[in-house]
Amino acid sequence: MISASHESRAASLTLAPRGEIRHDWTVEEIEALFALPFNDLLFHAQQVHRDHFDPNAVQVSTLLSIKTGACPEDCKYCPQSGYYNTGLGKEKLLEVEKVVEQARAAREAGASRFCMGAAWKSPREKDLDVVLEMVRRVKALGLETCMTLGMVDTDQAGRLAEAGLDYYNHNLDTSPEYYGEIITTRTYADRLETLGHVRQAGMKVCAGGILGMGEAPRDRAALLQQLARLEPHPESVPINMLVKVPGTPLENVDDLDPIEFIRAIAVARILMPQSHVRLSAGREQMSESTQVLAFLAGANSIFYGDQLLTTGNPQVDQDRALFVKLGLHPEQRESCVDDAHQQATLETALVRQSATALDTEASRLAYDATRA
Ligand code: SAM
Ligand code: DTB
Numbered sequence: 146m147i148s149a150s151h152e153s154r155a156a157s158l159t160l161a162p163r164g165e166i167r168h169d170w171t172v173e174e175i176e177a178l179f180a181l182p183f184n185d186l187l188f189h190a191q192q193v194h195r196d197h198f199d200p201n202a203v204q205v206s207t208l209l210s211i212k213t214g215a216c217p218e219d220c221k222y223c224p225q226s227g228y229y230n231t232g233l234g235k236e237k238l239l240e241v242e243k244v245v246e247q248a249r250a251a252r253e254a255g256a257s258r259f260c261m262g263a264a265w266k267s268p269r270e271k272d273l274d275v276v277l278e279m280v281r282r283v284k285a286l287g288l289e290t291c292m293t294l295g296m297v298d299t300d301q302a303g304r305l306a307e308a309g310l311d312y313y314n315h316n317l318d319t320s321p322e323y324y325g326e327i328i329t330t331r332t333y334a335d336r337l338e339t340l341g342h343v344r345q346a347g348m349k350v351c352a353g354g355i356l357g358m359g360e361a362p363r364d365r366a367a368l369l370q371q372l373a374r375l376e377p378h379p380e381s382v383p384i385n386m387l388v389k390v391p392g393t394p395l396e397n398v399d400d401l402d403p404i405e406f407i408r409a410i411a412v413a414r415i416l417m418p419q420s421h422v423r424l425s426a427g428r429e430q431m432s433e434s435t436q437v438l439a440f441l442a443g444a445n446s447i448f449y450g451d452q453l454l455t456t457g458n459p460q461v462d463q464d465r466a467l468f469v470k471l472g473l474h475p476e477q478r479e480s481c482v483d484d485a486h487q488q489a490t491l492e493t494a495l496v497r498q499s500a501t502a503l504d505t506e507a508s509r510l511a512y513d514a515t516r517a
């Protein structure tokens with residue numbers, strides 16, 4: 146009995162030889178990874194992770210919504226879609242100075258990348274000029290820049306790249322088969338086309354999806370297959386857990402089992418060994434243990450800051466405490482590896498936090514001793 150299960154496990158593991166970067170995974174192979182015993186899957190993902198990354202470094206990005214609400218798209222998960230009443234008003238594009246101020250605060254708090262999101266189908270010409278200025282100004286602060294503005298054509302992608310945009314985020318969201326249940330106003334092919342324009346323009350690609358939208362296990366495998374088919378793989382792969390926002394059609398969808406979510410992180414790590422896999426939206430609603438398992442499964446990036454775009458994220462102090470507890474450290478900016486500023490900022494904050502934790506522990510021990 147024991148040896149039989151051991152053999153089947155070994156056979157499954159040969160599906161993913163380490164060191165090989167593949168773009169031709171079949172959905173069946175991916176499903177076989179999902180079906181591995183949990184411990185085997187996590188062990189394998191850890192091995193792949195350690196082959197390519199410092200296992201204790203986590204890349205830290207901060208998000209800002211630069212244009213909120215009244216989006217013309219009908220994405221069923223999204224609080225910003227104009228199709229649903231979620232209580233969000235229509236806001237104008239933020240002023241450049243306001244964005245720079247928020248970016249500076251994110252840098253001071255220890256973020257290495259600043260991601261700016263707009264609720265657009267695609268950027269309008271007059272808005273693009275403002276957005277390009279935002280890229281230049283945020284980049285001048287020494288931060289990596291990322292934007293997510295909807296669909297972009299070749300010309301728009303080229304101008305963003307020229308302004309110094311490092312990453313463009315555009316998610317596939319789910320499998321091609323389930324996609325029509327979630328969005329009808331833009332197609333899967335539209336999304337792949339935008340990702341092609343981003344890549345052609347020489348920017349880094351950030352593309353991922355959302356889990357927990359009522360999709361079947363095969364849809365999760367098929368989403369990861371689509372991402373792994375991109376050549377090269379996206380540098381950044383955000384895996385979001387659906388944040389169920391009242392007023393959206395998905396507000397009452399069944400919860401996804403957290404173990405299934407962790408399996409998807411581990412499979413993403415195995416399929417895209419050199420990509421940063423981001424534990425994205427949904428952390429606030431997640432237990433600490435689920436987040437810890439996500440790091441163990443190979444997630445090595447988070448959104449850091451009290452707010453995502455319109456919904457909450459764990460408080461900064463809470464994330465700092467989590468880093469201390471797990472011995473994690475923020476990854477340094479790729480473009481600026483000799484710049485110790487970001488490292489120093491977050492590490493100072495972490496040391497302060499650990500000192501407080503140690504003080505608290507010392508006081509507790511002293512208190513216990515007086516009572517003994
Ligand atoms: N409007 C642009 C677009 O969709 O291309 C950019 C902003 S949009 C909010 C960025 C991504 O956020 C979406 O593609 C989706 O994956 C994620 N997202 C939006 N609402 C979410 C929710 N309620 N829970 C989890 N992820 C969500
Ligand atoms: C991504 O994959 N997740 C982020 C970012 N890319 C832009 C957005 C999450 C949004 C969650 C819902 C909200 O806060 O509005």
Ligand code: SF4
Nearest residue numbers: 216218220223226264
């Ligand atoms: Fe609009 Fe983006 Fe939300 Fe879809 S996900 S409704 S495109 S803001």
